[in-house]
Amino acid sequence: MKLDKLTTEQRNEASMELDQMSSMELLNVINQEDKKVAGAVETILPKVRDAVEHIYSALKNGGRLFYVGAGTSGRLGVVDASECPPTFMTSNDMIQTVMAGGTGAFFNAVEGSEDEEAQGVRDIKAKKLTNRDVVVGITASGRTPYPIGALKYARESDAYTVSLSCNESALISGLADTAIEVVVGPEVLTGSTRMKAATAHKMILNMISTATMVKLGKVYENLMVDVHASNYKLKQRARRIIMEITGVDYHEADRTLVLTNNQVKPAIVMIKGGVTYQKAEEAIRLSDGYVRDAIAEVTNSSV
Structure with a gap:
């Protein structure tokens, strides 16, 4: 044409x-x-x-x-x-x-x-x-x-x-x-x-x-749980996401985020499942990156 x-x-x-x-x-x-x-x-x-x-x-x-x-x-x-x-x-x-x-x-x-x-x-x-x-x-x-x-x-x-x-x-x-x-x-x-x-x-x-x-599992509910917390704004967002999903306060969200090297996904699984960083990482791996499935994985394995 x-x-x-x-x-x-x-x-x-x-x-x-x-x-x-x-x-x-x-x-x-x-x-x-x-x-x-x-x-x-x-x-x-x-x-x-x-x-x-x-x-x-x-x-x-x-x-x-x-x-x-x-x-x-x-x-x-x-x-x-x-x-x-x-x-x-x-x-x-x-x-x-x-x-x-x-x-x-x-x-x-x-x-x-x-x-x-x-x-x-x-x-x-x-x-x-x-x-x-x-x-x-x-x-x-x-x-x-x-x-x-x-x-x-x-x-x-x-x-x-x-x-x-x-x-x-x-x-x-x-x-x-x-x-x-x-x-x-x-x-x-x-x-x-x-x-x-x-x-x-x-x-x-x-x-x-x-x-x-x-x-691909990079979102939980409507929250960006794979956000790259590389600056002040994004770290604050990461803390708010953890607080929103798990119900913990700012101090606990910050403490856990430090343990996970600023990764939101394992921080959520650690808190929701009451597990270590290593176990949270393993659950995320077994769940192919899907946070909801990883939470279920650690919850079921602790029953």
């Missing part, structure tokens, strides 16, 4: 007089259009579910997740991937972003880098893909050469492929095992897909990473 025929390149009837509007009128138009994004995402949730199930299976079996994109799409991948280590204590290798123009393009646009399909191939090839990995190609138009090249190579490597675009029948969809097309309609500023399209993609990436981490 030609670029000028794409939904993401069409003019928005609601904003035809954008340059004549007052500040409040501008904001109202943008706000009204933004309200449409969640509805568009809702329609493709079954596709997002399919992606989550495959990504969960891949990561559980030692695979990796790669986001691939150019410009805003690549930056969205960087934002999502970079939040996983502090939030879920994932390794830096588990979720990565491959971005057109390299990491420097996150801060400064590298014009033309998105047009090189061969570079997309080279960059993802350097990651030494296996059939346990998942590659997500992100492109609002659905026709950006860089992520298309990456997905082509991923398919040749037997990695699972997911596409994320904002146009129906997108070119990249034909290269994906799971094709997610979230159609949010024309942008307020014609062709500026950093707006609704990017918002939709950010929402979906949030869903993918969060849902996957929950399924």
